[in-house]
Amino acid sequence: MDIAALSMALSQMNVRQEASISVMKKSMDQAEVNGESVVKMLEQSVQPHLGGSVDLKG
DSSP: OOHHHHHHHHHHHHHHHHHHHHHHHHHHHHHHHHHHHHHHHHHTOSSTTTTSOOOOOO
């Protein structure tokens, strides 16, 4: 493999990695927004004491 081809392959790999990281950051931001929305909904609940514990007896 010559230097030019190696350079292009490395560049393409870097672009793919940056794209992956960008998508991951966007999904993490969206998950954070969704989590905040759930917390806000629970705080505004009519019966805030519900859902505070889970009965695991079978």
